[in-house]
Amino acid sequence: MPRERITESFTRAGLNLIQQALSIYDADLRLAVSNRPFQEMFGLPERLVSPGAGFEDTIRYLVESGEYGAVDDVDDFVRTRVEQARAFQPHYMERTRANGRTISVEGSPLPDGGWVTVYTDITPAKRQEALLRARSEELSDQLLSHAEELSRTNRQLEATIAQLQEAKAALGELEARTRTVTEMTPAHIAHVDADGYYTFTNRRLSSLLPGRQSDIVGRSFAEALGADTAAMLQPKLAAAADGTPTLTEFTDPSSGRRIRTAFTPDERGEGGVYLLSTDVTQETQARAALEQTHKREMAAQLTSGLAHDFANLLTIILGLQTQLEKMPLPDGAKDLTAATRLAVRRGGRLLDKIADMTGAREVRPAPVVIDDFLASFEPLARATLPGSVTLDLQNALSHKALMLDAGSVQDGLLNLVLNARDAMEGKGAITVSLRDVKGTWLEIRVTDTGPGFSDAALDSALNPFFTTKGQDGSGLGLTMVYDLVKLAGGTVQIGNTEGGAQVLLRLPLRPVTDETQPRLILLVDDVDEIRTQVREDLIGLGHRVLEAASAEEALALADLPGLDWVLSDIRLGAVDGVALLTDIAAHHPHLHLALMTSLPASDPLRMTGARRWPVLDKPVDPGALHALMTQEVAA
Known part of the structure; x- marks a missing residue:
């Protein structure tokens, strides 16, 4: 902390310890400095004790709050006090306030203009003086001595109380700052006492583990986390309570989230454990x-x-x-x-x-509208099934679109449907259902009404070359599904239900944000082959595409409602892409615009376009297309 800040902090703390109220106004009648007793004595709001507060505003507030008793003409009273302040003279006065207490007011001018005023509550002294005057003949010298001693004791006590109040205020500020920092931390911080009850939490538990409460102080470890999760972590908690720090990772049974928790012993001798939990699901x-x-x-x-x-x-x-x-x-x-x-x-x-x-395989997530995905998957799957096998697709997702590698997911589902068909020997029902698991996983469940997995299949079905089809099977079908899902960071589980077999796929849930929603794009290029290639890439990313082979066609299509983007080649013949986008931007400023070209970066036409819009190099990469649109829209 700079030396000036330290000095300022010490000065303010010292002024707050003074029992008298103090205020300093500059030559412009603006507050420069005041202490806490000044605010407390007159009950002033924060705005009137902040540097820069106007003297006139303060006087008006005091008049309207009854500080000076009944005032017939408030404006005249305030104006008079302001005029007196501008022609400031040193003074000392005592006055009785509307609440019956008596204060002394001592003001002194400052060399550079402005003044400092000290307000002292002399009510106890006035009362004592009155009492002494009324009964002075009855008081002995000893009583007067005791009164003086009591007065000194009272002053010492008042000074001690002021110090305690200042320390309390500083402690309160520190506690508030600490609370704010812990609550902003993207982790759950807590303390569990020796009896297994929470004594502190930063109220972030529900953000880590959906379905739990945020305010868990006073609750037991099992009550706050749930019986299953608590039972899993209880040995770690016990070890930390015995003095052994522990770091562990676990999967929450209800949400499927992966959590890393550090258990640190409380070394203050009070027993208990500090907990620091972070969500490492994506990691x-x-x-x-x-x-x-x-x-x-x-x-x-x-x-x-x-x-x-x-x-x-x-x-x-x-x-x-x-x-x-x-x-x-x-x-x-x-x-x-x-x-x-x-x-x-x-x-x-x-x-x-x-x-x-x-072989080399790369997962390429792109925006996928789930209803469209299922609509395209259904005819492919039904074409492989005989009429005696029914297929039911169920979508319970709340998200309209997700980031998925649609091709990989489609291949995996087709493989599972074919396996189910073969297991049922051409007769039965197959169900494919999609749902959201606690905002963390996309769960795809494929069930059938066949005989289910054998014990050997439950143990080995995901292993390469294991098959129950004899010479007709390669033993690589489920292995390929497992490979696709694991490459995406997901999990595969196989099992049996009361009615047949079940395969459960869990993929990371990546909802499509506003930046990656499918968009309507006008693609402009006078070369058919290039236009086709870029169009297929855009469609693969989940977008809809309109095509124009010339600047004239593009200008006509730019008026269509719902258009989001215009992506144009720079060289278009008579009218270049830079001139085209300039015209479109003038008439449709809401559209997002970009250029693509094979011209070098030093080309003047390209440099002109690059000053206003993003420019993609040909051949255009799908990843560059996706990155361009998300960055441009987010900006």
């Missing part, structure tokens, strides 16, 4: 996705060489079979060579699936 999701990526990379390294050699062997076998089939063979041999050829092809398909699993 855990990212960590799971990274771990899956590393696993895939390792699997790719291990299998690439083997797959290459295996493919060579299959090629050799296939070549030998071809030669054998050209030779005269005994009866039944051709059936064996045909079976060998089928086995080779099956091995080739298996290699393709292994390549798909271990």
Whole structure:
């Protein structure tokens, strides 16, 4: 803290310890300094004891609050006092206030203008003087001595009380500041006493664990967290209570959120434990996705060489079979060579699936309208089902759109629907339901009315090459679903219900914000192939696209209602993209505008456009498109 701030703090604290009220006004009749007794003596609001408060406003407030008793003409009274203040003279006076108390007022001018005034409550002294005058002949010297001693004691007591009040005020300010800081911290901070009851909380528990209460002071550990979560954490709490600091991570059973909690012993000798809990769900999701990526990379390294050699062997076998089939063979041999050829092809398909699993794969989330996603998924899924199998899609999400890799999710769901169809042997019902789990997870539940998973499948269904379909299955279907979900930072659970099998997918819930809502975009480019490529990228990001092949078409379409964006190439022929956007901006200032070009950064036309709008380099990357729109709209 600067020395001036320290000096100012000490000065103010010292003035507040003075029993008399004090005020200093400058030559412009503006308050420069006052102490707390000045505010308390006259009951002034904060605005009138803040530096810069006007003397006239203060006098008017005192008159209207009855400080001077009944005043016939308030304006005249205030004007007179202000005029006296402007022609200030040193003075000392005593006056009785409307509340019956007597104060002395002592004012002195300052060298540079303005004045300082000290107000002293002399009511006790006046009463004592009156009493002494009335009964002076009856009082002995001893009584007078005791009165003087009592007066001194009272003054000392008043000084002590003033000091305590100042210390209390400073402590209150510190406590308020500490409370504000802890409540702003994006974590739950709490203290549990030796008996397991909360004695402090920063009221952030409900933001970490939905469904819990925020004000939990006085509640037990189990009551505040819930029986299941408390039972899981009780050993950690007990260890910290015994003096061993502990850090742990756990998954909340009700919300699925991942929480990291530090248990720190209370070393003040009072027993109990301090708790610091943070939500690490997104960190855990990212960590799971990274771990899956590393696993895939390792699997790719291990299998690439083997797959290459295996493919060579299959090629050799296939070549030998071809030669054998050209030779005269005994009866039944051709059936064996045909079976060998089928086995080779099956091995080739298996290699393709292994390549798909271990090859490079990147999750590309984009805005997806859930109803549109289900509407496009339903005909694909129904096309694989016989008429004796029903498909029911249920959407219980409150969010209209989410950030998803729609292709990966669609592939995974189709795989699960096909598995369910095969398990039911072509007859039954399949249900796909979507719901929000505590604002943390998108839960996709696929159930069927088949026989359910066997015990062996429950143990091994997610392992590569495990299958219950015999020669008809590769054992990679559920493994691929697991891989897709883990790459997105999610989880997969399999189990049985009373009516059949169930697969539960949980993906990180990423609601589409205003910045990523699907938008209507006017795309302008005079090259059909480029326009097609950019249009497909925009549609892949969840947006709707109108196309124009010239500046004239673009100007006509720019008047359409509901348009959000115009993305134009710079070179359009007679009218360039910069001139086009300039015209559109003049008539439609609400539209978001951007350019795309293959011109170098030093090109004058590009530099002119870049001064006003974002410019994308061709070929345009979908990630750059998404980043451009979110950044531009957020700005």
